[in-house]
Amino acid sequence: xxxxxxVYLFIPLACALPGKIxxxxxxxxxxxxxxxxxxxxxxxxxxxxxxxxxxTETKYEWNSNGYVIFCPxxxxxxxxxxxxxxxxxxxxxxxxxLVLPPWRTYRNVGFNEWFKVxxxxxxxxxxxxxxxxxxxxxxxxxxxxxSGWCWQSQQSGTTTCDMKEGNPFGPFWDGLDVDFDxxxxxxxxxxxxxxxxxxxxxxxxxxxxxxxxxxxxxxxILEKHRHLHKYLQWSDTIMEEAYEYINRTFxxxxxxxxxxxxEVDWERACExxxxxxxxxxxxxxxxxxxxxxxxxxxxxxxxxxxxxxxxNVVISTRAKHVYVATDKNPMIAELExxxxxQKVKVHHxxxxxxxxxxxILGQADHFIGNCISSFSxxxxxxxxxxxxxxxxxxxx
Numbered sequence: 250x251x252x253x254x255x256v257y258l259f260i261p262l263a264c265a266l267p268g269k270i271x272x273x274x275x276x277x278x279x280x281x282x283x284x285x286x287x288x289x290x291x292x293x294x295x296x297x298x299x300x301x302x303x304x305t306e307t308k309y310e311w312n313s314n315g316y317v318i319f320c321p322x323x324x325x326x327x328x329x330x331x332x333x334x335x336x337x338x339x340x341x342x343x344x345x346x347l348v349l350p351p352w353r354t355y356r357n358v359g360f361n362e363w364f365k366v367x368x369x370x371x372x373x374x375x376x377x378x379x380x381x382x383x384x385x386x387x388x389x390x391x392x393x394x395x396s397g398w399c400w401q402s403q404q405s406g407t408t409t410c411d412m413k414e415g416n417p418f419g420p421f422w423d424g425l426d427v428d429f430d431x432x433x434x435x436x437x438x439x440x441x442x443x444x445x446x447x448x449x450x451x452x453x454x455x456x457x458x459x460x461x462x463x464x465x466x467x468x469x470i471l472e473k474h475r476h477l478h479k480y481l482q483w484s485d486t487i488m489e490e491a492y493e494y495i496n497r498t499f500x501x502x503x504x505x506x507x508x509x510x511x512e513v514d515w516e517r518a519c520e521x522x523x524x525x526x527x528x529x530x531x532x533x534x535x536x537x538x539x540x541x542x543x544x545x546x547x548x549x550x551x552x553x554x555x556x557x558x559x560x561n562v563v564i565s566t567r568a569k570h571v572y573v574a575t576d577k578n579p580m581i582a583e584l585e586x587x588x589x590x591q592k593v594k595v596h597h598x599x600x601x602x603x604x605x606x607x608x609i610l611g612q613a614d615h616f617i618g619n620c621i622s623s624f625s626x627x628x629x630x631x632x633x634x635x636x637x638x639x640x641x642x643x644x645x
Contacts, residue, residue, distance in 0.1 A: 309376060309384050315453025316390075318348035318378060319461035322417045326603065327530075327623030328468065329353065334481070335439070335466020338474045341373045342444045345453065348381045350425075353417045357424035363487055363604055368480045382425050390458045397429040399462040403436050410434065412462050427460070439465050469530050469623065478630035483608050490600075491608035498596055504570035505562050506613030508625045509555065512577035519548035522621060533629050534620040534644050546643035548621045554642055555580060556587040558617055562640060563591055566615050573597045574606040574624075613637075620644050 317340045321329040329352060340347035349366070351357035360366070360377060369375050376385075397412035410432045413419040422428070433456070437443045451459065459465075466474075483491075495504075522528045528543045535541045546554060559571060571593055573579040579597035588595070600606055607624070610616055611631040618625030620641045629639050 307380065309380060311385055311389050312346050312374065313453060314374075315345045315457050315459070316348050316376075316381070317343075317345045317459045317461070317465065318350055318381070319464045320418055320421045321350055321353055322421055322463055323468065326352065326354075327627050330481070330627050331468055331470040331530075331623055332464035332466050334470055334474050334477045335468075336464045337369070337373065337477055337480070338471075339439050339465045342441070343447045345459070346374045346376060348378050349375050350378050351421075353421055357421060361484060364484055365482045368482045372477070372480050378425055382427070392428065393430055395427060395429050395458070396431040396433050396456075396460065397462060398433045398435065398459050400436065401434045408432065408434055410462050412460075418462065429460070433459075439467065469527075469532055469626070472532065472536065475533075475630050475633070478627075479634035481631075483604075483611075487602075487604055487608050490605055491612065494598060494605070495609060495612060499570045499572075502570060503566055503568040503614040504572050504596075505559065505566060505568045505615045505617065506572045506574070506610035506628075507555075507559060507617040508610065508619055508622065508628065509573060509575040509578065509580065510619050510622055510624075511549070511575065515576065516549055519545055519621070522548040529621045530623040530626040531620050533626045534641055543621065544643055547641065548619070548643075550619075550642035552580070552583060556583065558640060558642060558645060559584060560587060560591070562615050562617060563588060563593055568614055569593060571595045572609060572613060574603075574610055607631075611635075611637075615640065617642065617645075 317336070319332075319336055321332055321336075323329065323332055337347060347369075349360040349369070351359050352363060359379060366375060366377065397410045399410035399412070401407040401410075410429075411418075412429045412432075413422050433451075435450075437446050437450075498504075518529075522531075522543045523545045525531070525543045526541075528548070531543050531547070534547070550558075562568075563571065569592070571584060571588070573581065573584070573595060575597070579595075579599075581595045581597055584595045585593070598606065598609070603624075607627055610618075610628045614637075616628055616632055616637070616639045618628055618639060618641055620643070625641075632639050
């Protein structure tokens with residue numbers, strides 16, 4: 250049976266069970282910018298008198314420019330990250346403060362558990378959702394005055410949004426203690442040519458908080474928004490764990506990071522990839538209008554392709570280690586045998602948190618990823634921001 254990827258992409262996946270968090274990022278499988286914010290546009294805050302960073306609680310004042318919050322509820326982490334960057338661009342474009350929603354796994358994960366807030370503040374005013382709900386919502390967005398926002402076609406005649414219907418939508422908003430009393434159904438897109446309509450139709454004095462059912466952004470991420478990944482920087486906690494492994498396993502030596510997707514659901518998804526102009530995250534390798542099409546080899550590379558490209562990169566980088574991140578088979582024995590003459594060691598951590606895999610791959614001397622995977626796409630964007638090289642199976 251053929252699965253339309255553009256329909257399936259918007260079906261939220263069942264959340265992973267507690268324990269190892271499932272964030273292997275592809276939803277199809279169950280998957281001129283200012284460098285500082287002008288003072289007049291910054292979210293007004295006043296630090297407390299405590300000298301300890303851990304003890305410091307920032308005090309926020311209401312900003313009349315209005316706020317945007319959304320549920321990052323489309324699939325697993327890789328897809329959520331795509332949507333997050335698009336939402337950052339949207340909030341910036343309409344001149345509102347972005348309320349940083351928690352990431353969604355089997356629970357809400359505060360944005361600052363995985364990423365730093367400060368780099369984002371260089372691009373636009375932001376506030377953590379937890380701080381917004383604690384300090385500002387009780388007075389300025391109180392229960393009884395909370396509207397949920399969603400897109401519907403004009404032909405549908407729908408006037409409600411089902412903001413909390415199903416998982417992860419219900420648990421996400423419950424985690425922030427939010428219920429909705431009304432709805433705003435809109436029919437305009439998030440494209441640049443309609444940004445002015447957002448400003449004129451929904452002024453912040455009448456609509457102070459836009460709470461979207463999903464991210465106000467396109468998927469996959471638009472090319473012009475990829476550079477925003479430079480503001481998405483791992484938290485100290487994530488990087489400390491990644492560096493501890495890197496320094497212990499590759500002490501002062503070069504390593505190549507590779508991402509393999511080869512579990513059975515991914516194999517099935519790749520059956521529909523051949524000949525498509527775009528397929529999931531394929532635009533990271535070439536644009537839809539580039540005159541190229543996706544191949545199954547790009548989506549599900551053969552053993553021979555994995556061994557070929559890995560060896561080529563190992564030789565060109567003179568790396569002594571290969572680090573494998575995968576959803577199933579790390580191919581350790583095959584890789585070690587093929588790289589025997591290079592005296593290369595192959596490693597697979599399978600961390601409790603896939604974000605550790607991402608952080609380790611981001612630091613590699615060279616990365617080989619999957620064109621179709623949004624998990625690989627996250628690594629590619631991070632490496633692009635640091636001018637680090639990346640290759641792709643079946644493409645490079």
